[in-house]
């Protein structure tokens with residue numbers, strides 16, 4: 001591979017914004033890719049993938065490069081040179097990376113790779129938490145699997161098209177896909193492509209949604225005509241999926257504390273041809289009380305650490321803090337306690353997170369079931385999805401019913 005100066009400079013700029021200015025990697029990539037209109041798909045791919053790879057292995061690469069935060073521009077070039085040497089790329093004769101000690105880099109890599117938290121690049125606290133929560137064997141696998149690049153997965157909007165026909169239409173638009181056997185609505189792209197410019201996307205024939213995330217809505221066992229509440233709907237990834245399972249019939253109430261997210265959801269419902277969604281901002285407890293005892297089904301797709309979706313958001317490894325985890329666990333239990341009252345007798349509720357930590361998952365459900373609010377509920381089934389076993393994001397979901 002030949003390195004192009006302007007593309008490498010774009011990577012350095014991106015790393016500076018992510019590591020030194022604390023900006024989110026996805027937003028930074030979006031911004032940097034706009035620097036030069038002449039860049040083609042390959043150039044863009046190089047910038048995005050190299051930046052993400054360096055963010056993923058930040059601890060390993062910065063330790064090999066012997067640089068410390070905040071990183072000067074020359075430090076970021078040293079980190080980049082480490083990445084290139086370990087990839088077996090011949091370094092060009094640029095002054096920024098002159099005298100890169102290739103043998104020393106390889107030697108340090110061999111030495112530091114013996115230590116999991118450095119090899120897989122996790123902060124100390126996440127690495128010890130992962131091992132104590134999941135056990136050494138599972139965390140060894142999971143910490144590695146969460147560093148793999150996430151493939152693009154689509155969910156067919158079955159309100160408009162079947163999966164087989166969507167696959168055909170995308171093929172006509174030059175997008176090859178593979179139907180995933182165990183995920184009835186999913187198509188996976190073997191090769192990364194921008195799917196948002198396709199006619200199929202503009203017509204609302206699919207949404208981009210990880211395969212594990214596609215397991216959540218079916219777990220709630222909804223049917224057409226029901227009254228379903230999605231209480232942490234955000235921009236509506238799962239709301240849209242619930243609407244397809246309800247065949248656009250019945251009432252689907254999408255709630256969130258942020259109006260801005262619900263606005264994005266509305267745009268998506270229009271594109272998807274979804275007509276049964278009613279959005280409600282949770283400004284105070286009134287919005288919840290109004291629905292006490294009314295819902296046939298309730299989805300609590302709770303805010304969480306996101307430790308299951310590190311593939312997609314590798315910078316969260318460096319942004320997440322123990323205090324945030326403690327705070328979010330409080331929100332998770334509060335949501336279970338107060339929002340569960342919306343379920344009517346005989347109704348069902350799913351509590352889900354994109355975390356792999358038992359303290360955000362089963363432990364929360366167990367605490368809820370043992371509390372006064374949980375007395376009327378029984379756990380029907382639960383599922384832990386690990387990236388190392390599924391190849392997709394890490395998730396947790398628990399289905400509970402309220403006694404009739």
Ligand SMILES: C[S@@+](CC[C@H](N)C(=O)[O-])C[C@H]1O[C@@H](n2cnc3c(N)ncnc32)[C@H](O)[C@@H]1O
Nearest residue numbers: 231232233234235236237238256257301302303
């Ligand atoms: C995991 S995200 C939801 C993702 C969304 N369901 C999807 O599939 O695209 C969790 C959501 O909970 C919202 N949230 C945080 N605290 C909340 C609360 N107390 N009540 C309701 N929603 C809350 C966040 O704004 C965020 O959108």
